[in-house]
Amino acid sequence: MRLDRYLLNNNLLDTRSQAIYFIKSNKISVNDIIVNKPSYLIKLDDKVKIIPKFIYVSKGGYKLESFLNKISYSVNNKSILDIGCSTGGFTNYFLLHGASCVTSVDIAHDILSEKLFKYSNLIYFDNFDILNKDNLKVFKNKFDVISIDLSDVSITKVFLFLDKILKKKGAIIALFKPHYEGFKGVVSKENKIKLSNKFESWIKANTSFKIIHKVNSSERGGYNLKGNREIFYLLKFNK
Numbered sequence: 001m002r003l004d005r006y007l008l009n010n011n012l013l014d015t016r017s018q019a020i021y022f023i024k025s026n027k028i029s030v031n032d033i034i035v036n037k038p039s040y041l042i043k044l045d046d047k048v049k050i051i052p053k054f055i056y057v058s059k060g061g062y063k064l065e066s067f068l069n070k071i072s073y074s075v076n077n078k079s080i081l082d083i084g085c086s087t088g089g090f091t092n093y094f095l096l097h098g099a100s101c102v103t104s105v106d107i108a109h110d111i112l113s114e115k116l117f118k119y120s121n122l123i124y125f126d127n128f129d130i131l132n133k134d135n136l137k138v139f140k141n142k143f144d145v146i147s148i149d150l151s152d153v154s155i156t157k158v159f160l161f162l163d164k165i166l167k168k169k170g171a172i173i174a175l176f177k178p179h180y181e182g183f184k185g186v187v188s189k190e191n192k193i194k195l196s197n198k199f200e201s202w203i204k205a206n207t208s209f210k211i212i213h214k215v216n217s218s219e220r221g222g223y224n225l226k227g228n229r230e231i232f233y234l235l236k237f238n239k
Helices: 003-009 016-024 060-070 089-096 114-118 133-138 189-206
Strands: 028-030 048-050 079-083 101-105 122-125 143-148 166-176 209-216 231-237
Touching (some): 060 166, 060 231, 089 101, 089 114, 189 231
Parallel strands (some): 079 101
Antiparallel strands (some): 166 231
């Protein structure tokens, strides 16, 4: 049996795209050896293991985990706003790593994974346009952390009002996606550098935040890992 089918048939993972992602990102071992080919044939006596400690509902959780581990940043006991939560990879990470409360919003309808609704410290708003400033009224308190992972729109659009809902000692975790910042498809290294430099200059000129950390994502986008390697930023208020 193919390895990707084995993972599904034995209820180790939920979907074929998830299985392919796990395999190609070196998260599966067979007899204690990493296997990264979905077509690898499993024998009856093979021992198949999932390597990560946590199984997040989407790959975003793994990318975020790698970034925060690299910069030694903890979300424990922090209140968090997850903008553009989608199926909930970031949200899942925050909930599993001790966040006191996670408020997750997305413009799409009913997109958050049902697996996350078991958490009593989760607040979820769908059909939520974060760019509509009137919607900010639902947030009764400011947040310790705001994460941003948007699709089809530049992340610069949300930065102009984040100072109103972020605590003074708070932090912003922003995922910069070059294919939504001026170029389509897989962006060349040269153009990615130009776009990120432009974004960093824009932050300095137009916001009250400063960049504390900048790290390339641990893996490329797309379930087959052939998309862009995005950039994580951690930002805080200028003193």
